[in-house]
Every structure is written in structure tokens, then in C-alpha cells.
Amino acid sequence: MAPFFQNSAGRLVPDALAGFARAHADIVTLDPEHGFLTARDAAGSRLVGLVSGGGSGHEPLHSGFVGAGMLDAACPGRVFTSPHNRQVYQASLAVARRGGVLHIVKNYTGDRINFGIAAERLAHRGIPCARVLVDDDVASDSASSGAGPGRRGTGGTVLIEKVLGGAADTGLGLAELESLGSALAARCRTLSVASAAHTSPATGEPAFTLGREETEYGVGIHGERAARTVPAAGLRPLVARMAGELLAELSPAAAGDPLLVLVNGLGGITSLELYGICGELVRVLEEQRVGVARTLVGSFVTALDTRGFSLTLMAADWMTLKYYDAPVRTAALRW
Amino acid sequence: MAPFFQNSAGRLVPDALAGFARAHADIVTLDPEHGFLTARDAAGSRLVGLVSGGGSGHEPLHSGFVGAGMLDAACPGRVFTSPHNRQVYQASLAVARRGGVLHIVKNYTGDRINFGIAAERLAHRGIPCARVLVDDDVASDSASSGAGPGRRGTGGTVLIEKVLGGAADTGLGLAELESLGSALAARCRTLSVASAAHTSPATGEPAFTLGREETEYGVGIHGERAARTVPAAGLRPLVARMAGELLAELSPAAAGDPLLVLVNGLGGITSLELYGICGELVRVLEEQRVGVARTLVGSFVTALDTRGFSLTLMAADWMTLKYYDAPVRTAALRW
Known part of the structure; x- marks a missing residue:
């Protein structure tokens, strides 16, 4: 299985997650049952929890951006595969605040579906939930032809997660963060x-x-x-x-x-x-x-x-x- | 010249240095004439300036470790090639303190020679200078057979530069830092x-x-x-x-x-x-x-x-x- 240094292809992501949680135990906590990471040091001033996630293989996105000033939780899927909606739902429950939870979602079909299902389940529980869709990749712009999901989300995600983290720490509410995030994605x-x-x-x-x-x-x-x-x-x-x-x-x-x-x-x-x-x-x-x-x-x-x-x-x-x-x-x- | 993204092989290092100095202008200053980087934000409490350097191609070593709490200056050579002794000499002059300057040198023949010549020139100027030799790579241990320069310096360099930076900020003198660095390298x-x-x-x-x-x-x-x-x-x-x-x-x-x-x-x-x-x-x-x-x-x-x-x-x-x-x-x- 050269050239990867791994116990097996199937162990690559779970082994990495466990090692990451061990190496950064001062910053994150891993929920091994549901497969998500939360920030240990969540800012008390936040009204809204920030949750992102997506396929693995894009590290440090998103796990490396969990912590004070940025994400409250991240849900890693398998390599290049959306996280399951259960991961997103459980992570959202874990970090929802008084003002609810904001999902930062890269524009891929699988991610949209799984974050969407999680959002519906959260709504059933009475937890306010909104979504910011990141679609910055100009090379994948197929929306104009109607042939695909439109621009995908890629590098800009880290900037949007950072800016929204800084904004959340000032106590903005869910609608304000959603609006800010959409404006950021558009620019x-x-x-x-x-x-x-x-x-x-x-x-x-x-x-x-x-x-x-x-x-x-x-x-x-x-x-x-x-x-x-x-x-x-x-x-x-x-x-x-x-x-x-x-x-x-x-x-x-x-x-x-x-x-x-x-x-x-x-x-x-x-x-x-x-x-x-x-x-x-x-x-x-x-x-x-x-x-x-x-x-x-x-x-x-x-x-x-x-x-x-x-x-x-x-x-x-x-x-x-x-x-x-x-x-x-x-x-x-x-x- | 695929797969490198570069203007030319000869421009790889100078272009990178200029871009690095531009991207991190809040942390470092590039001396374009002599080819070294210095920290903008040097701690006032240091008695001794810390200088390292070596061939390029090992980034972020050493340029990425210039700044408060770590190196006062770094001298990058061409790819996999020792810096010239003039670079080391000029960088040392730029950051020498009352207690002199400490060279942190990976154990390669070219680096030893060039840092050594610079040290002699500094001594002529009356600037106290000492050296810590990093030789952590067990795979290159040829000293026992007398056939080579002994263990080379590699990954451990970042740890030694960090610890010596922290020590220098407490006001340790040149002999103390040299002694500490040698003890670190031995362990x-x-x-x-x-x-x-x-x-x-x-x-x-x-x-x-x-x-x-x-x-x-x-x-x-x-x-x-x-x-x-x-x-x-x-x-x-x-x-x-x-x-x-x-x-x-x-x-x-x-x-x-x-x-x-x-x-x-x-x-x-x-x-x-x-x-x-x-x-x-x-x-x-x-x-x-x-x-x-x-x-x-x-x-x-x-x-x-x-x-x-x-x-x-x-x-x-x-x-x-x-x-x-x-x-x-x-x-x-x-x-």
C-alpha cells in the first residue's frame, strides 16, 4: 500500500483522528462514538455554536480549525466523503448555544444533504439552525448551464470559518452570522x-x-x-x-x-x-x-x-x- | 521544469525569500543585500542573539522560526547548500547583543566551515561567539568508524531552537546557552x-x-x-x-x-x-x-x-x- 504510511486504508482516518485528539488534547476533545471533535475552550460570549465538516483528506480543514476563536465542532467523513448526518446532528447538539447553531457547509451534494438532514432533526428538537454555503471555486461553476450543483467550496472555507469565528465571539446572533457568512461567500x-x-x-x-x-x-x-x-x-x-x-x-x-x-x-x-x-x-x-x-x-x-x-x-x-x-x-x- | 511551480530553479530560493518577507512583514525583515532574515520584534531581555541557518529546501526551518521567542536571525543558503560565511557574519553583526551571539549549526561539513569562518571574523571584531552543534540523526552515525563527520543535524533542530529561544529570553549568558544547547543536543x-x-x-x-x-x-x-x-x-x-x-x-x-x-x-x-x-x-x-x-x-x-x-x-x-x-x-x- 505504498506510498502511504498507514495501518490500512480503512484505518487512515480513524487513526489520524485519535492521534490528532491525543496531540492536541489541550484544544480539542474527540467523541469517539459519534466521530466529531469539539473545542475544549469554547468562548463563553458566543450565542451561536459554529459547526463545520466534510470529507477527510483536506487537513488541516476542518479539524485543525476547532478551538477558541474559530469552530466549536468539526465532523470529518471518510476520505473525500461527506460526514454522516448523525455526526453533524450529534456535534450540533453538543455545541448548540442559546442562539442555536450555524452550519458552515462546502457546496458538495453529499455535504448539503447530510447537513440538511441534521438541520431538520435539530429543528424538530427546537434548536435554531442556519447554514452558510461556501462556493468559492470558480473552476467548477456549472450553475449557469444548469448541469450541476454550481461552484464547489474549497480554499475560501478557512477564511470564512476564521471570520465567522471572530464574529461569533462578539456575540452576534444566528441570523446576523448567517447573513455575514453569505456575504463573505459571495465575495x-x-x-x-x-x-x-x-x-x-x-x-x-x-x-x-x-x-x-x-x-x-x-x-x-x-x-x-x-x-x-x-x-x-x-x-x-x-x-x-x-x-x-x-x-x-x-x-x-x-x-x-x-x-x-x-x-x-x-x-x-x-x-x-x-x-x-x-x-x-x-x-x-x-x-x-x-x-x-x-x-x-x-x-x-x-x-x-x-x-x-x-x-x-x-x-x-x-x-x-x-x-x-x-x-x-x-x-x-x-x- | 514540471512539477515545480517556480520562475526558474535559480529563482526558487530568492523569490521565496522575498515572498516570505512580504507575507510576514510583521515578524521578519529581509536584508536583501546579504541574504538573511532578522526578527522585527526582538526581546529586550536577551543578552545573546541567536543565529541559525543552512541550506534551503527544509522550510519552515530556519526562516519560519525567526521571531519573538526563537531565532534572532536565519541565513538561508541555496537548496541543500550551506549559506556563505558572509551571510552568517553579517547576520551575526546585525543581531549580536551585549553577551554576543550564539550559532545553532546543523552538523554538515559546509555549515560547520561557514559558521566557523564567520565566528573567527566575529572574534576579530571582539564579538563573543559560541556554537551549538546539532547532530541528532542516528542514521548518519559514522563517527564510530572515523569515516565521516558523524551524525547529521535534522528534525531535532526545531526543538533545540525553541528551547534555546525560551532560555535566551530569560537573560542567560553565552556560556550558559552554549552549555544548555550542547546538553539538549546530547539528549x-x-x-x-x-x-x-x-x-x-x-x-x-x-x-x-x-x-x-x-x-x-x-x-x-x-x-x-x-x-x-x-x-x-x-x-x-x-x-x-x-x-x-x-x-x-x-x-x-x-x-x-x-x-x-x-x-x-x-x-x-x-x-x-x-x-x-x-x-x-x-x-x-x-x-x-x-x-x-x-x-x-x-x-x-x-x-x-x-x-x-x-x-x-x-x-x-x-x-x-x-x-x-x-x-x-x-x-x-x-x-
Whole structure:
């Protein structure tokens, strides 16, 4: 089962969860029966509990973002598979506050269904529940043709979870958080590229193969092949092209606000490359007189060991930046 | 030049440095002329400046550890190549304090030579300078045969830099820090394995190839092939074997003290695997009634995109843990 270091493909996620809970016992608690993580150090000022989740294989998303200032709970599914609605329901019960619970859901069919069923069960129990749908991936925009579920949720999720965490800590109610989250999602767009696919934990084989001089432009975070396989360009033109498409998607609604920029590794890329990419992106944006308010660089929303990166731009007003800058203490994000 | 995302192999490191300095302008300052990074927020209580450095390709080591509570300066060389002694000299001049400057040097011939020349030049200027040599990699132990430079420095470097940072902030002098660092290095051992080699930024080819059912046991952080290529065992026996060898290397000198444990990714491994490995390691240690005081899990000392991991054990008395737990604010480590 090379090249994965695992006891078996079936044990990869449960073993990781147990190890994660052990390594970060000061931050999270694992419910081994229902399979979710909760924050040990929940802020007393919150009126609403924040719950996210999704398929595993995107770590540190979401487990690494459970903790003070960010998520109250995360529900990991199997690799690239939605969590079961029971996980979501139990996690929501565990962290619901007086104002209810907010689900932060990436736009995939399975996630929508399972979070939806959990929300209905919560409603039956009289627990207020609302949903923020994250759909930032411009490459998967099939809504206009009516052929699919629309843009998927990807890198922008970490920014939205951080900002909503900061907002929840100020005591906002459920409707306010839902409204804020939807506005954030509307001002957030992501584009991903890869030079090599992830390896399957089950077979040890790559999900697809690319030629040495090819780049998968608009790759999905489950190893979905992109609509376009393009010749590998130099880094500068590649980043300029991606930035141009993202800016076009954001305008005119987001014009005028400075950007929160995420340069995100998909798993198998080096830190040297990510910072080089960040430099190019900032240069392009500044050339176009677009303000860069914050930059976050690292591997936050991965696709197993995919050799690639994503760029996320979020138009951010001063209140968004205030929530983003608020203190956070999770396994993967601290300031 | 697939699969690297870079303008050119020659631009990989300088572009990354510029992007890093831009992304973390609140934490570090880049000296573009001499090629080193310094902390913006140096603690006023330090008597001694801490300087490290080494070949690039091991990020976040060392640049990601510059900042309050850890390094005062870092000198990155080209990929897998020692920094020039001029870099080390200029960085040391920039951050030397009343008590001088301490060099934290991984045990490679080039690094020893260049830090050594810089130390001589500092002595000429009347600046007190001492060195801590990190030599934790048990797989490269050639000292007993007299055939090489002895154990190389690898994963343990991050722990030693953190503990020395915490110690320096309490106002320890140069001799005390040198003595502490040497004692830490003597109680710290690392072992690394890989299931796939790193890719060369220059050629786009892997440094070596392994069969699907092979593990490189004792791989070096520059893609040095190990002394042993072994059949890929299950994860549990692999971790048990590594832990057993590390514990044997640490005893009897370190008997009785609990362990500071680092589970470190070499670049191309998933977070799921690292936490599964952490769980196995903790289980093995607890079965042997070895106390685990702290666990650190992540990719801190990498070898470009090598698909592998290292385990580091450091025997830690209460004072070491106090320094380790002290606040830190760098790009890659914060608490």
C-alpha cells in the first residue's frame, strides 16, 4: 500500500483522528462514538455554536480549525466523503448555544444533504439552525448551464470559518452570522492548479497522470480533473492569469475593498514554491492597484498529497478584517 | 521544469525569500543585500542573539522560526547548500547583543566551515561567539568508524531552537546557552524514513526511485539514500522499530526524564498520516512506560517534497519544558 504510511486504508482516518485528539488534547476533545471533535475552550460570549465538516483528506480543514476563536465542532467523513448526518446532528447538539447553531457547509451534494438532514432533526428538537454555503471555486461553476450543483467550496472555507469565528465571539446572533457568512461567500473566489495528482490511499496509485509540461488548471480538491489541461507556463504568467480570472469574478460587487489573500498548498507542494507564488500574486495585485490587506500562506485546505496550490481572494471591509484579526487558538491557526 | 511551480530553479530560493518577507512583514525583515532574515520584534531581555541557518529546501526551518521567542536571525543558503560565511557574519553583526551571539549549526561539513569562518571574523571584531552543534540523526552515525563527520543535524533542530529561544529570553549568558544547547543536543535523537524521494527543482526528476513495497529507512534530509532499503512493513511495526532504536540511542543518559516528541513531515506526506504516526508512537512509548511530556506534529524540517517523516525524541527535564512552553511568535510556530 505504498506510498502511504498507514495501518490500512480503512484505518487512515480513524487513526489520524485519535492521534490528532491525543496531540492536541489541550484544544480539542474527540467523541469517539459519534466521530466529531469539539473545542475544549469554547468562548463563553458566543450565542451561536459554529459547526463545520466534510470529507477527510483536506487537513488541516476542518479539524485543525476547532478551538477558541474559530469552530466549536468539526465532523470529518471518510476520505473525500461527506460526514454522516448523525455526526453533524450529534456535534450540533453538543455545541448548540442559546442562539442555536450555524452550519458552515462546502457546496458538495453529499455535504448539503447530510447537513440538511441534521438541520431538520435539530429543528424538530427546537434548536435554531442556519447554514452558510461556501462556493468559492470558480473552476467548477456549472450553475449557469444548469448541469450541476454550481461552484464547489474549497480554499475560501478557512477564511470564512476564521471570520465567522471572530464574529461569533462578539456575540452576534444566528441570523446576523448567517447573513455575514453569505456575504463573505459571495465575495470570495478560489482557483486551483496542480502539476501532479494526489495518490489514492487505497491503491497507492495517482488519481490521474499529467505530462511533465502540463498543468491541470482548475483542479478540484478531490482530484477531479480540470476542465482544462494547459501547457505548463512560467510561474509569473500562470499566477497573472489566475489573478485576472479571480478579479473578474469578484467585480464589480467587491470593487473598492482591499483583499484578504490566501495562497494555499494542496498537500505535496513545497513551502519555497508557496512563498514564491505569494510574491508573484502580490506583485500582480499591486500592479493593478488592488489593495492587499492580509496574506495567509500555507497548506490549509489540501487534497491529500496533490502537488498544486490554490489562490483565494476575498474582498474584505474593515469589519471583516477585525473579525479575521481576532485571536484564534486552534491546532492549525493561532494568533 | 514540471512539477515545480517556480520562475526558474535559480529563482526558487530568492523569490521565496522575498515572498516570505512580504507575507510576514510583521515578524521578519529581509536584508536583501546579504541574504538573511532578522526578527522585527526582538526581546529586550536577551543578552545573546541567536543565529541559525543552512541550506534551503527544509522550510519552515530556519526562516519560519525567526521571531519573538526563537531565532534572532536565519541565513538561508541555496537548496541543500550551506549559506556563505558572509551571510552568517553579517547576520551575526546585525543581531549580536551585549553577551554576543550564539550559532545553532546543523552538523554538515559546509555549515560547520561557514559558521566557523564567520565566528573567527566575529572574534576579530571582539564579538563573543559560541556554537551549538546539532547532530541528532542516528542514521548518519559514522563517527564510530572515523569515516565521516558523524551524525547529521535534522528534525531535532526545531526543538533545540525553541528551547534555546525560551532560555535566551530569560537573560542567560553565552556560556550558559552554549552549555544548555550542547546538553539538549546530547539528549536528542532523530530517525527518518521515506516512501518516495524529493523532486529535484533543477531537473524535475526524483532524487531516487523506490519500489512500491520499499521504505528508505534512515533517509537523509538532502535525499541521501539510506544505508538500508527495507520492505515496507505495516505502520505499527515500522514506528515500533524506529522508537526502539531511538530509545536505545538515548539511554542510559536520558533515563528518567519524560520526552518531548516531534513527529515531523518531510514535505510530501499528508497530515492524516502524521497524526496516525503520532498515535502509534505515543502508544509504543506508553507501553514501555516512557513519559510523553509534549507532542509536536507537523512539517517543520522538510526535504523539499520528500514523501516521508522523521521521529525525534528529546529527553526533557522541567527546565527544558519551561523554555519550550514559553511564548513564541514566528511564521511557523506560535503559542
